[in-house]
Amino acid sequence: MTVKTTAGRYGRALRSSVVLHAVMAVGGLIMALYLVAHMYGNLKIFSGQAAFDGYSSYLRTIGEPLLPYSGALWILRVVLLVSVGAHIYAAFVLWHRARAATGGKGGWRYQTTRNRRGVQRSYASFTMRWGGIVILLFVIYHLLHLTANVIAPGGASESPYERMINGFSIWWVVLSYVIALIALGFHLRHGVWSAFASLGANTSVVRRRRLNQLAYAVTIVIIGGFLIPPVSILMGWVR
Amino acid sequence: MNITLRIWRQQNHDDQGRMVSYGVDDISPDMSFLEMLDVLNEQLTLTGDDPVAFDHDCREGICGMCSLMINGLAHGPEALTATCQLHMRHFADGDVIDIEPWRSNAFPVIKDLIVDRSALDRIVQAGGYISAPTGSAPDANTTSVARKDADRAFDGAACISCGACVAACPNGSASLFLGAKITHLGSLPQGQPERDSRAVSMTAQHDAEGFGGCTQIGECTAVCPAGIPLDMISQLNHDVLSGLTQPGGQ
Ligand code: HEM
Ligand code: SF4
Ligand code: FES
Numbered sequence: 001m002t003v004k005t006t007a008g009r010y011g012r013a014l015r016s017s018v019v020l021h022a023v024m025a026v027g028g029l030i031m032a033l034y035l036v037a038h039m040y041g042n043l044k045i046f047s048g049q050a051a052f053d054g055y056s057s058y059l060r061t062i063g064e065p066l067l068p069y070s071g072a073l074w075i076l077r078v079v080l081l082v083s084v085g086a087h088i089y090a091a092f093v094l095w096h097r098a099r100a101a102t103g104g105k106g107g108w109r110y111q112t113t114r115n116r117r118g119v120q121r122s123y124a125s126f127t128m129r130w131g132g133i134v135i136l137l138f139v140i141y142h143l144l145h146l147t148a149n150v151i152a153p154g155g156a157s158e159s160p161y162e163r164m165i166n167g168f169s170i171w172w173v174v175l176s177y178v179i180a181l182i183a184l185g186f187h188l189r190h191g192v193w194s195a196f197a198s199l200g201a202n203t204s205v206v207r208r209r210r211l212n213q214l215a216y217a218v219t220i221v222i223i224g225g226f227l228i229p230p231v232s233i234l235m236g237w238v239r
Numbered sequence: 240m241n242i243t244l245r246i247w248r249q250q251n252h253d254d255q256g257r258m259v260s261y262g263v264d265d266i267s268p269d270m271s272f273l274e275m276l277d278v279l280n281e282q283l284t285l286t287g288d289d290p291v292a293f294d295h296d297c298r299e300g301i302c303g304m305c306s307l308m309i310n311g312l313a314h315g316p317e318a319l320t321a322t323c324q325l326h327m328r329h330f331a332d333g334d335v336i337d338i339e340p341w342r343s344n345a346f347p348v349i350k351d352l353i354v355d356r357s358a359l360d361r362i363v364q365a366g367g368y369i370s371a372p373t374g375s376a377p378d379a380n381t382t383s384v385a386r387k388d389a390d391r392a393f394d395g396a397a398c399i400s401c402g403a404c405v406a407a408c409p410n411g412s413a414s415l416f417l418g419a420k421i422t423h424l425g426s427l428p429q430g431q432p433e434r435d436s437r438a439v440s441m442t443a444q445h446d447a448e449g450f451g452g453c454t455q456i457g458e459c460t461a462v463c464p465a466g467i468p469l470d471m472i473s474q475l476n477h478d479v480l481s482g483l484t485q486p487g488g489q
Contacts, residue, residue: 005435005482008443010443012443012446013440013483016479017453018452020452094454097451097452098410100449100451102344102410110311110342111245111337112310112339113311114337115310115312116311118409118458118461119312119407119461120461126409126456197476200473201473202455202472202473203470203474204470205468
């Protein structure tokens with residue numbers, strides 16, 4: 001036997017913060033999976049220009065002839081775009097709700113200046129919103145640079161390999177990537193654990209510890225993997 | 240001990256409110272925090288001032304009425320301790336202590352340190368019950384409950400509905416409270432018929448009251464006097480998501 005919910009409450013629960021967090025979690029995890037694949041692809045820079053450029057064009061032929069040229073890539077782009085859009089939409093709605101619930105002041109809504117940093121929050125958990133905006137700005141810059149070829153520090157090129165070498169031979173380009181990766185690292189550190197908890201996977205104190213360890217591991221692999229190529233190029237280990 | 244108190248004074252809901260300083264002398268370290276406030280109120284009454292309004296009832300950590308933000312910490316500096324169970328020995332002679340009411344848009348201030356926490360009651364009214372057949376009491380052990388489930392339900396039932404989790408949450412969320420209620424009834428066989436609709440309805444009410452969402456920061460668990468664990472929020476998320484996707488859930 002189950003007892004039914006009234007339609008009004010069902011509809012309201014569908015728009016609840018719990019559901020928005022689930023949407024944000026799924027979007028975030030899809031982006032994180034994409035980042036793992038992207039990071040792995042970048043490491044092909046060490047196999048030389050032919051292999052790297054070949055990999056880039058191979059990505060466009062996945063699924064052929066079933067899919068048209070670039071078909072799989074476009075499917076991936078649509079999935080990613082939907083994930084990013086849903087993630088950001090949910091983030092802003094929840095941000096708005098949290099502000100409304102606390103008179104716009106969040107953790108700073110008390111007169112006292114003591115214990116403003118709370119008791120057990122982490123830096124990562126408190127910078128998700130502004131950190132996310134930093135990541136968004138970086139992603140736009142990044143797409144203009146290495147995907148759309150609009151910004152070309154160090155010289156434009158048709159070859160993705162050369163674009164990467166040209167760009168990352170300049171110290172401030174590498175620095176901007178490092179800063180963005182640190183922001184991404186904090187976001188993933190809290191985000192991966194939070195996503196699983198939002199989806200109901202945090203079932204015990206032990207599981208909470210495991211999920212946090214998983215978040216650290218994912219963060220270290222992704223950030224470490226992304227850092228290796230630009231730093232190697234700057235150092236002149238790859239040319 | 241001599242203590243200086245800075246207390247939020249607000250005549251009524253529409254009053255602006257402000258922090259006011261008071262001195263209390265000769266406080267025994269064995270006094271509870273509320274007894275220390277009683278001393279202050281006696282002083283204020285004798286001088287013809289308006290005593291500070293604050294919520295309290297059992298003064299033994301079980302009713303959930305006491306509710307003070309002490310130096311920016313809900314229920315003060317001691318873990319797993321409600322304000323009424325906090326003793327002055329945790330403070331030092333000469334300390335300045337800031338005392339404020341719980342802050343949340345869903346908890347309007349009634350007077351001074353008293354806020355209206357009816358929003359939590361309305362969440363419970365939306366689904367915090369089980370349908371039990373009326374008549375004579377059932378025989379003991381007709382429904383067996385696994386030890387693990389009984390313990391889990393009891394851990395959830397330990398919530399005293401004080402609202403400290405809301406006061407401490409940077410998002411103003413009552414998710415820890417809600418998770419405790421959902422886990423309490425949802426872990427027992429008697430709570431299964433309404434398990435889905437309970438999670439869905441109580442969540443709908445939680446959001447309608449204007450509480451924020453949970454970002455898994457965990458400030459609530461740091462101040463909760465009943466030790467409700469963060470995983471009960473994940474249990475809530477799980478039950479809401481499955482409740483919304485059950486066929487015929489609506
Ligand atoms: C583009 C701009 C972005 C913004 C504004 C943003 C914002 C946010 C916010 C506000 C949260 C909620 C914090 C919390 O629940 O504790 C969050 C969670 C998360 N973010 Fe992002 N984010 C962005 C990009 C990304 C990217 C690129 C990834 C890729 C890996 C990502 C992965 C995650 C994950 C996995 C979560 C956890 C979801 C959850 O808490 O349920 N985010 N993000
Ligand atoms: S979960 Fe803890 S802090 Fe929140 S209302 Fe219950 S007892 Fe109070
Ligand atoms: S007065 Fe009852 S719990 Fe503190």
